[in-house]
Amino acid sequence: MSTILLKTIKKRVDFIKISKKGKKIFTKGFILQKYKRNIEDKIENNITRIGFTITKKIGNSVLRNKIKRRFRAITKEILNNYLKKNYDYIIIANKKSTTMDYKELKNDLIKILK
Numbered sequence: 001m002s003t004i005l006l007k008t009i010k011k012r013v014d015f016i017k018i019s020k021k022g023k024k025i026f027t028k029g030f031i032l033q034k035y036k037r038n039i040e041d042k043i044e045n046n047i048t049r050i051g052f053t054i055t056k057k058i059g060n061s062v063l064r065n066k067i068k069r070r071f072r073a074i075t076k077e078i079l080n081n082y083l084k085k086n087y088d089y090i091i092i093a094n095k096k097s098t099t100m101d102y103k104e105l106k107n108d109l110i111k112i113l114k
Contacts, residue, residue, distance in 0.1 A: 003079075003080055004046075004047070004048050004079055004080055004083060004084075004085055005044075005046065005047040005048070006047070006048050006049075006050060006075070006076070006079055006083075007047055007048070007049045007050075008049065008050060008051065009049045009050065009051030009088060009090065010051070014049075014051070014088070015051060015053070015090060017035070018033050018034075018035045018051075018088050018090050019033055019090070021035055022034055022035030022088070022090070023035070025112045027108045027109075027111075027112055028096055028100070028104075028108060029093070029094065029096045029097035029100045029104070029105055029108055030071075030091050030092055030093050030094060030097050030105070030108070030109075031091075031092040031094070032089060032090070032091055032092075032109070032112055032113075033089070033090040033092070034087055034088065034089050034090075035087065035088045035089075036084075036086060036087055037086050037087065037088060045085070045086060046085045046086065047085065047086075048079070048083045048084065048085060048086075048087055048088075048089070049087075049088045049089070050075055050083075050088075050089045050090070050091070051088070051089070051090045051091070052068050052071055052072070052090070052091050052092075052093070053090060053091070053092040053093070054067050054068055054092075054093045055093075057095070058093055058094070058095060058097070058098060059098060063098060067093050067097055067098060068093075070102060070105060071091050071093070071105070073102075074102070074105060074106045074109055075089075075091075075109075077106065078106070078109065078110055078113070082109075082110055082113040082114065083113065091109075
């Protein structure tokens with residue numbers, strides 16, 4: 001099994017494109033948007049890109065960064081088993097993700113990626 005290269009989505013244009021064209025899946029703690037890239041997207045093949053949206057509605061910067069670190073760790077943990085090549089994923093946290101523990105968030109993400 002080959003390892004998947006993970007890159008971060010940083011440009012607003014990419015976030016908007018994925019939100020318009022991608023598929024949205026709702027869970028208790030977050031929303032996952034996923035989008036299969038085409039060949040004409042001018043992005044390297046065989047990489048997976050992931051982005052995180054944690055708004056100020058969630059809490060102060062300390063809390064937002066904690067949630068972002070959690071999601072980053074979860075995605076690195078499940079990368080080779082569940083994330084697909086040539087896909088873009090965006091995780092949008094909601095208020096409940098602050099009270100959920102690591103294991104719950106991880107299980108939710110795995111469940112919707114299967």
